[in-house]
Amino acid sequence: MATKNLSVYNLESVPAANGMKFGIVVAEWNYEITGALAQGAVDTLTKHGVDEEDIIVKHVPGTFELPLGGQYLAEYSQVDAIILIGCVIQGETRHFDFICAGVTQGATDLNLKYNKPFIFGVLTTDNEQQAMDRAGGKLGNKGDEAAVTAIKMVALQKELK
Template sequence: MATTDLSSYDPSKVPSASEMKFGIVVSEWNPAITGALYKGAFDTLVKHGAQEANIVTMMVPGSFELTSGAKIIADTTNVDAVICLGCVIQGETPHFDFVCQGVTQGIAHLNFTYNIPFIFGVLTTMNQQQAEDRAGGKHGNKGDEAAITAIKMVDNNWRFRK
């Protein structure tokens, strides 16, 4: 929601990430925004116990390529979750709609295909200011939220798949 601080949560309700391994795929497009999202996600994982050596990062050209990058990480590493971070800002053409739809469907498909969670950390905003507000600005950082979601989903996966 536009009024929610994405970085506001109760740390006591977040499981330890000390034994978890994560992949983070980051779009190079809109680097000021995606860099802030990445920093938020990485720092939040470490804050909750993830070892830096257990966090694999891949940069991809744009948000549309997040799905392919996430699949590569899932196929070639032993991660427990993959966080996908990107930013698509509305422009004057329907390109925004195609990219948003493609990356959303792609990440959803990965969640149905693999036995690990793929986290949607993609900003889909109407303008640059909305993106800045959600990448460390007045609405917090969607990267933080994506990391917390990843930790909780790995914990769920471990508990329910035993």
């Protein structure tokens, strides 16, 4: 688990994101947390030069649906990268394990299928407090980290083309 503030990074290490286009798919389940993560991602993208009209935010019912929502964005929009935002909190059953494994494999498959960055902005925590700590709480906002990762991956792809 993260023990540092996810929102602290070297601003100079992030390329300018002017002209880049991003999709963000947000799970509605645990929306108090995922909404905060999504807002962190949007704020970070705009801070680095992305125009608000170049950010498409779409919602899906839960974390398990993130890969399909991401695939829809890849197929029906002209985004450079897609950030998948969700939150799975451990419960009393193995449901947590299946959801986490499915969304992780789905995100990996999308990266390779579309040759486009699909950023894993999914919290997998033991309890709600850990999630809140990573959604704007004492450990920052993983949405910020996901946005920085997306910018860096798009810049790398453009550099190598």
